[in-house]
Every structure is written in C-alpha cells, then in structure tokens.
Amino acid sequence: MHEMSLCESILDILEQQAGEQNYHKVSTVWLEIGALSSVESDAMRFCFDAVMQGSIADKARLEIVTVQGQAWCSLCNKNVMIEQRYDTCPVCGDFHLQINDGEQMRIKELEVE
C-alpha cells in the first residue's frame, strides 16, 4: 500500500504549491500514471480520499490519466507498445527492450480556487 505514502507526497506538493501559486482550495487533481509504474489506480483513489480529508484538497476529484507502456526494440529498430515489464517485443519476440514511456507518476494539473 505505498499508494498511501504517494498520496501523502501529493498532499505535501499541493500544500507547498498553495503558497507559491496563491490558492486555498483544490477541487480537482489530474495525475499522469504510467501503466508500468507500480501504482494501482483503485488503491490510489481509495487512499487519496482518505489522505485529503480535512486538507486543502478535502473532497477533491481525482482524475487519473493512464499512459501506456512503450519500449524501444533494437532488433526492430522502432518503438513498440507493452503492457508489462516482462513483455517481449510484439513484433519479433525479443525481450531486450528499452522502456521509454509508461513509468511516470506525475501531478499534471490542478483546478484550484
């Protein structure tokens, strides 16, 4: 359940940004979560509501944008889509893939007042 500490990190960032960006309430949080990051979206939502309770983001809406996993196959010389870290290249079957997208866990945007 590291989603709990991830949500605590999100709250830290929201609170820190409140001063810098001059807001007192967060109503929506957009996250960009890669399919290959070790984040379970349902667990994230569950923890988000619990952690934000009583904070500047109390009852804020959580929007998770999932980014597909992508890797470079050096045999095919192109990017291929993957769903898991252990996926082989869907074209040639090789597993020496270099992951280049889908690992991110980022706060993208906020709707604030």
Next chain:
Amino acid sequence: MCSVCGCSEGETTIEHSHEHQHDHGTDQNHTHDYGVGAAHAHAPGLSQARMVQIEQDILSKNNQYASANRDYFSQQGILTLNLVSSPGSGKTTLLTETIALLKEQLKLSVIEGDQQTTHDAERIRATGVKAIQINTGKGCHLDAHQVGHALENLKPASESILFIENVGNLVCPASFDLGEAHKVAILSITEGEDKPLKYPDMFYAADLMILNKMDLLPYVDFDVEQCIQYAKQVNPRIKIVQLSAKTGAGMESWVQWLKASRSVQLIDYTAL
C-alpha cells in the same frame, strides 16, 4: 517532529537522537491563470476556479532526499546497497554471515528497516558492526528522508560499505530511491521461481539477484534455470548469484561482487 526541518515523521521511529540538516530543493513550476471567471471550470458558479499546471513528479520530494543522500555517499566514498526481498528470505542472516567474512578487511555498517522491533539491529550489533533500526510503524517501505535521519546518527565511516535492509516487501520499496548505488533483490528458493514475473518492478529495479538457501534445493520444487530466465526477461542486465548464507556455499561470488562494486564507487572518491 524534527527540530530543524519541521518534518513530521508520523509513526516512524529511529533509534537514538534526532538532530539533522538537509537541503530542501525547489522545483520549477509555472501557472496558467485563466483570469477571473469560469474559464476551464467544470462546475458553474465557481467563479474563482482556475487551472494550475504543476508537472511535478509525485516522488520528487523523496528523490530530492535520495539525491542528497547519494551526494553524501559519493563525498564519503561509501558504497550503499539497498537490500530488498519478501519477509523471511534470509536477508539478516545473509548480512550477519557477510559481516563475519568481511569485517576484518572492510568498514561496514547497517541500517535496518522493519515495521516494528529492534531485533534485526540487535542481531547485527551482536557481530560488532554499527547498526541502527528504523521502525516504519505502518509504513511498508523505507524512504530517503528516514535514511537521511538515520545517517546522522549512524555516521558510517568513509570508504565503508553501508547495507540498508529494507522492509520485507517485494512491491513498495521498488519505487523509493534511498540514494543507494544498487538495489540487491534476495529471493530464497523456498519461494516460487516465478517471483521475478509476479513482482517485476522490484527485479527490474535491482542490479543483482541473490538466490538464497541453495542448500535446500534437493528438498524443494524450485526450477533454478527457469527463475534465472524470468529474471533476465524482466531485466536483461541483472546479475545473479546463487548461495547459501547458512552453509557459506557461493558466498565468494557475492563478496567478489561487493568488492568490485566498492572499487567502482571509490573511483569518484579517490579522484577528488
């Protein structure tokens, strides 16, 4: 509550005193102010609503602490290893046996992470090596901030090896950089050979996989070749050492890897 940075440790406790300093980095952000009004707003009537673009990594704070730890290790010439595994894989026994082999040749210290008790740190201290326990309370992993605090109390010697034994968990510690040079994943052969596929994030993050309890191979259904293939499938760069911390078989390969990694760590240090 920390006296300097004001951080709240929650349920985390670290043995001994509690004074520290660390850098709080800053991030570049920018605002898009859509003016007063309902621009971009999703609910009518919220006249003050506006959008703020943050573009910040959720783990940015942890990564800043990890980076400060890594700088410290680099300045001191300390090789730091983050040992990760399921509970019961034999991490602490591997450590005590490794210490027995190396403590006359090298300076060593240990940070122990567990939810509760100081049992593991006590086991390490019984070998004569410095150790400090971090209890994470309900936390399922160590983070770089806790390790930073532990370092202030532990004060590992320069040119030493620091082992960080993470909380027994093959999921959560994978995401949290502590500033280590390498993650080392320990898998005992009493577990399934498909662990690397079941917990790919951890085996992807690790540079070395240790297959422990090899002395039990005649008694368990564990396919070593299959396990190695799975690990290489998840992480083609991973190195693999097979050993038994209990009998000592295979320990020389692990010690060889440790010494080689330490030599690499010291390249930067001696160049200063």
